[in-house]
Amino acid sequence: MSKPVYDIGQVCELDRWETFQNGQPNDIFTRLRKEAPVYWHEEYLPFENGFWALTKHEDIVRVSKDPKTFSSATPGILMSYGDPEQGDPVATAALVGNMIAMDPPQHQVYRKMVSPRFSPKSIREFEEGLRNKIKEILDGLADKKEFDFVTEIAEKIPLWVLCEMMGIEESQRQKVRDIVNNLTDASSQMGNLNDAQKAAGADSKHSENALKVWVSYMELFKMGRDMIEERRKNPTDDLMSVVANSKVEGDGLPPELLDGFFLLMVIAGNETTRNTLTGGLIALTENPAEKLKLIQDPDLFSNATDEMLRWVSSVIYMRRTAACDTEIRGQPIKKGEKVVMWYGSANRDEEVFEDSHLFKVDREDAKKHIAFGAGEHLCLGNRLGQMQIRVLYEELLGRFPNIEAISKPTRVPSNFLNGISHLKVKI
Ligand code: HEM
Numbered sequence: 001m002s003k004p005v006y007d008i009g010q011v012c013e014l015d016r017w018e019t020f021q022n023g024q025p026n027d028i029f030t031r032l033r034k035e036a037p038v039y040w041h042e043e044y045l046p047f048e049n050g051f052w053a054l055t056k057h058e059d060i061v062r063v064s065k066d067p068k069t070f071s072s073a074t075p076g077i078l079m080s081y082g083d084p085e086q087g088d089p090v091a092t093a094a095l096v097g098n099m100i101a102m103d104p105p106q107h108q109v110y111r112k113m114v115s116p117r118f119s120p121k122s123i124r125e126f127e128e129g130l131r132n133k134i135k136e137i138l139d140g141l142a143d144k145k146e147f148d149f150v151t152e153i154a155e156k157i158p159l160w161v162l163c164e165m166m167g168i169e170e171s172q173r174q175k176v177r178d179i180v181n182n183l184t185d186a187s188s189q190m191g192n193l194n195d196a197q198k199a200a201g202a203d204s205k206h207s208e209n210a211l212k213v214w215v216s217y218m219e220l221f222k223m224g225r226d227m228i229e230e231r232r233k234n235p236t237d238d239l240m241s242v243v244a245n246s247k248v249e250g251d252g253l254p255p256e257l258l259d260g261f262f263l264l265m266v267i268a269g270n271e272t273t274r275n276t277l278t279g280g281l282i283a284l285t286e287n288p289a290e291k292l293k294l295i296q297d298p299d300l301f302s303n304a305t306d307e308m309l310r311w312v313s314s315v316i317y318m319r320r321t322a323a324c325d326t327e328i329r330g331q332p333i334k335k336g337e338k339v340v341m342w343y344g345s346a347n348r349d350e351e352v353f354e355d356s357h358l359f360k361v362d363r364e365d366a367k368k369h370i371a372f373g374a375g376e377h378l379c380l381g382n383r384l385g386q387m388q389i390r391v392l393y394e395e396l397l398g399r400f401p402n403i404e405a406i407s408k409p410t411r412v413p414s415n416f417l418n419g420i421s422h423l424k425v426k427i
Contacts, residue, residue: 001049002332006036014053014317014342015043015079017413024313024418026357029055029345038331041340047083051319051338052331055345057352057370059328063320063339065375067103070320070339072377076101077318078416079340098260100268100377107376110257113246115380117165117239123383126161127391133160134395141427142399146406149423150278153396155181157388158273165384166265167231167238172223179223180270182216184412184419217263224262225255239265271417272314273385276371277392278409278420279312280304283359285405290361295401298394304361305389310369311359313344314418318373344418346370400427 012028013019019028032039032055039053054060063070075081077100099110116122137156141147155177163173224240231244232252243261246253253261284291294300320339327333347369348356360366372379379385396403406426412419 001040001337002334004036004040005329005331006038008036008039010042012041013044014041014340014415015045015051017415020316020415020418021411021413023411024316024344024348026344026348029342029348033345033349038328038333043080045080045083047085048080049337051079051340052328052333054328054339054341055349056329057346057349057368060341060343060346060370061374063328063341064370064373064377067107067376069323069326071103071323072101072107072318072320073103074321074323077320079317079319079338097254097257098264100264104376109248110261111380114239114242114261117242118380118384120383123387126164126384127387129164130157130161130388131391131395133157134392138395138399144427146424146426149281149405149425150274150421153392154274154277155270157277157392158270161273161384161388162265162269165238166240167227167236168223168240175219175223176266179216179220180266183213183220183267184271184421220263220266221259224259227262228258268379269381269384271419272379273381273388275314275417275419276309276312276385276389278423279314279418280308280389280393281403281423281425282405282409282420283308283311287359288404290359291397294361294393295397300361301390301394302386303363303366304393305386306366306369307359307361307363308389309371309386310347310353310363310366312418313347313369313371315343315371315373316414316416316418317342318377343370343373403427 008031011031012025014025014028019025032053037054037056037059039055040050041053042050054063076098099107102110134157137153141152144152159173159177159180162168163176168176227240228244231238231241235241235245240262243253243258284294290304294304317340320341322333322335322337322339324335325332328339333339347353350356352368353363353365372382372385403425405423407422407424409420410422412421
């Protein structure tokens, strides 16, 4: 490791979910942006050395746009892939071929394959169906005074969109929902154990969860492979059919790449959107004047969507690995060192957003947020995610303008996804 230029000692534990149990640690990020924008963060895992924590908007955009220097592929985009000596099964499953963990030129080959399905035109064609589905969900809630926003609304919308896009049949949708929820519950409870937790017997719970996660992955892959086989025999016009019948250098895609694609779509598209929808409701509850502005001026819904994305930053971080010796903001970085980009911090960077800690539905530069990342791997589902948030809030506030959160959110213990599993609301 090069000597830290911005040396302020060890001041935070961004590698632990506990740091995120009340949401993004904005005080820590504010300090890092000011005092140590490229910060050397030790890790307590014995097999990991540490990482460079990036907290400034400008630096994260620069790194995201330079995949030659900052690789997504070696070994991937998570902070840690488990203990190599223990052959962690979760890590192995997460490593299966996946475009999010590829570098150009390979990355572009796979991205091009599916990107027409995410074009503005393709996404617009979904809007009417989505609006009708949302109306149906809201109709079913009209007689209830209080309910759980996550289970009754937020988790249903992205799941419906994904299943429609990928061509997952009605009879299979409950299963997909259960698998996704199992994966979220079990993997978020795993975290990385410290010695005290191990001594307290958390090891066996950890192994139990690892097994649960592994089984869920296998179920998901089996479902994907069955669909691929069927689409190869009987092509349709859904996204699974596109992938099943795509060729790279004359050959069909290998099974591990197909597994990886299915996993990426189901996880990346679901969790992220559901958590932004729920975080948006918390923001509106905490800022009633902003909610009123939105009700009085429906033209603001599109901008409010970006402000919710900025405010929530539902993906907490992505990681890159230096492919050669380099530097960021004067800090030398050695080949092979980890660089972790904290999106929630970039989205509160006071050099980019005035009054960055205020939620403002009419914020002029809300679109500058990087909740979807930037550059090479900019979220492929960004328009789809945006549309879901906008249409939900247009319908929701039109129908239940008094809706507000009446409980604290139950947060998913994770330092990767800013997740909420329950939130009680009244309408
Ligand atoms: C609020 C919603 C969402 C957020 C905040 C979000 C966030 C992100 C971020 C930060 C990345 C960048 C990864 C990187 O640079 O390493 C990403 C990539 C990706 N997202 Fe999303 N996402 C959302 C919704 C969706 C949806 C709805 C889909 C698909 C249905 C989707 C599919 C993908 C895919 C395929 C990639 C990989 C793109 C690539 O590697 O080229 N996401 N997302």
